[in-house]
Amino acid sequence: MTYLLKEIFYTLQGEGTHAGRPAVFCRFSRCNLWTGREKDRARAICTFCDTDFVGTDGVGGGRFATADDLAAAVDASWPAAGLTDDFTDGSAITAESDSSAHSHAPHGAQRKFVVCTGGEPLLQLDDAAVQALHQRGFEVAVETNGTRTPPPGIDWLCVSPKIGADLVVSRGDELKLVYPQAGGDPAQFAELDFTSFRLQPMDGPDVQAHTRAAIDYCLTHPQWSLSMQTHKYLGIA
Numbered sequence: 001m002t003y004l005l006k007e008i009f010y011t012l013q014g015e016g017t018h019a020g021r022p023a024v025f026c027r028f029s030r031c032n033l034w035t036g037r038e039k040d041r042a043r044a045i046c047t048f049c050d051t052d053f054v055g056t057d058g059v060g061g062g063r064f065a066t067a068d069d070l071a072a073a074v075d076a077s078w079p080a081a082g083l084t085d086d087f088t089d090g091s092a093i094t095a096e097s098d099s100s101a102h103s104h105a106p107h108g109a110q111r112k113f114v115v116c117t118g119g120e121p122l123l124q125l126d127d128a129a130v131q132a133l134h135q136r137g138f139e140v141a142v143e144t145n146g147t148r149t150p151p152p153g154i155d156w157l158c159v160s161p162k163i164g165a166d167l168v169v170s171r172g173d174e175l176k177l178v179y180p181q182a183g184g185d186p187a188q189f190a191e192l193d194f195t196s197f198r199l200q201p202m203d204g205p206d207v208q209a210h211t212r213a214a215i216d217y218c219l220t221h222p223q224w225s226l227s228m229q230t231h232k233y234l235g236i237a
């Protein structure tokens with residue numbers, strides 16, 4: 001299996017529950033809901049995408065012939081040495097916390113973290129790729145439109161349904177609905193089997209009005225929390 005990646009880069013997760021957490025972003029090329037070309041946007045199933053996922057020409061992008069080649073490239077983007085390596089398997093946590101007054105893990109004890117996104121990552125991310133990333137000590141998160149069944153073993157599954165596309169994934173960790181979407185009442189997703197329900201204001205010319213609308217919806221429907229795209233305000237990738 002050859003994997004096509006638009007880009008691979010290290011930054012902070014900007015959105016959702018893990019916002020602020022350092023992560024390698026693995027952006028897969030291609031999507032099943034839009035070609036990625038502006039001339040096709042108006043007739044796409046998903047018309048509001050904020051991302052360039054066409055081709056393999058981004059930072060760290062390319063064609064990876066095997067799952068381990070892909071995992072090696074992701075690993076190469078994680079900062080070298082220091083505490084991060086010591087704590088990848090959790091073995092160093094016990095000794096450190098024994099000498100501490102508190103029982104929680106010390107700073108730096110988080111596992112290495114990769115966010116597989118795109119484009120639509122589940123067109124390409126398979127069992128072998130998830131296993132290869134695990135073998136290199138990564139916790140694996142996925143951002144998906146929920147139209148494809150995920151491979152086993154994903155550690156954090158974030159599903160962002162698109163109105164007009166068939167949702168086949170009805171359970172996961174985070175349901176992150178871009179809001180507002182025409183015909184997309186959040187109530188239609190509120191009974192699905194997710195731990196966290198979030199509204200993410202639709203970016204674009206009306207982002208301020210969308211943010212206000214999302215805030216109002218969360219305040220009146222407290223099952224839902226706001227997800228801001230913080231990287232766009234922080235000026236990071």
Ligand SMILES: C[S@@+](CC[C@H](N)C(=O)[O-])C[C@H]1O[C@@H](n2cnc3c(N)ncnc32)[C@H](O)[C@@H]1O
Nearest residue numbers: 048049050051118119120143144145160202203
């Ligand atoms: C670019 S998508 C890639 C992953 C997958 N295809 C998906 O749609 O979930 C990553 C995240 O950005 C969100 N997103 C895309 N365009 C957006 C926009 N204009 N405003 C807010 N969120 C957006 C998506 O809903 C998804 O949660």
Ligand SMILES: Nc1nc2[nH]cc(C(=O)O)c2c(=O)[nH]1
Nearest residue numbers: 012013014015117143231237
């Ligand atoms: N910093 C940062 N956080 C993100 N969370 C989800 C992203 C995505 O494009 O899937 C994204 C992204 O592109 N950058």
Ligand code: SF4
Nearest residue numbers: 031034046049119145
């Ligand atoms: S499904 Fe995701 S990647 Fe595809 S066009 Fe929509 S937001 Fe972009």
Ligand SMILES: [Mg+2]
Nearest residue numbers: 050051117237
């Ligand atoms: Mg993005």
